[in-house]
Amino acid sequence: MEKGYIHIYTGNGKGKTTASLGLALRAVCSGKKVYIGQFVKGMKYSEVKAEEYLPGFKIEQLGRSCFIDRVPEQEDIDSAKEGLKRCTEIISKGEYDVVVLDEINIALYFKLFTVEDVVKMLEKRAPHIEIILTGRYAPQELIEMADLVTEMKEIKHYYAEGVMARKGIEN
Numbered sequence: 001m002e003k004g005y006i007h008i009y010t011g012n013g014k015g016k017t018t019a020s021l022g023l024a025l026r027a028v029c030s031g032k033k034v035y036i037g038q039f040v041k042g043m044k045y046s047e048v049k050a051e052e053y054l055p056g057f058k059i060e061q062l063g064r065s066c067f068i069d070r071v072p073e074q075e076d077i078d079s080a081k082e083g084l085k086r087c088t089e090i091i092s093k094g095e096y097d098v099v100v101l102d103e104i105n106i107a108l109y110f111k112l113f114t115v116e117d118v119v120k121m122l123e124k125r126a127p128h129i130e131i132i133l134t135g136r137y138a139p140q141e142l143i144e145m146a147d148l149v150t151e152m153k154e155i156k157h158y159y160a161e162g163v164m165a166r167k168g169i170e171n
Helices: 016-029 046-053 074-093 104-109 115-123 140-145
Strands: 006-010 034-038 057-061 098-102 130-134 148-151
Touching: 006 016, 006 140, 016 034, 016 046, 016 098, 016 130, 034 074, 046 057, 074 098, 074 115, 104 115, 104 130, 115 140
Parallel strands: 006 130, 006 148, 034 057, 034 098, 098 130
Antiparallel strands: none
């Protein structure tokens, strides 16, 4: 690709990570290299196995665990900052065609690092890299910087009926 674009998948509805994984699958199947850095996720979601099956696909979890129901601890903040540093190196080197920064908006919402830190990282990207930022609460500064913004809106969700995350669907 000559020019990469910045995508944001945000909103309260299900499907932000799923959409980014779909784009990643499409990219890998067309011969592109994909890197996914997952912030705020430490649980072994099913997609972490994808690199076993897909050449050119790399996924790393850059957080200790999900803490949306508690105050982040210093270790969470340190993990996120290290993850941001790792992603900055990756997008500045330009070895991947697509980079997904999964749940980076949640990391921002919980103030694990600043919007300015993310903007500085994005400014260092090699120009051909397609970047996808996911997570609820995308800040306005990033929305304005992005080339494509999609908001997932929840209309109805079976979580409200007590259905928990199911392996292969939400996990």
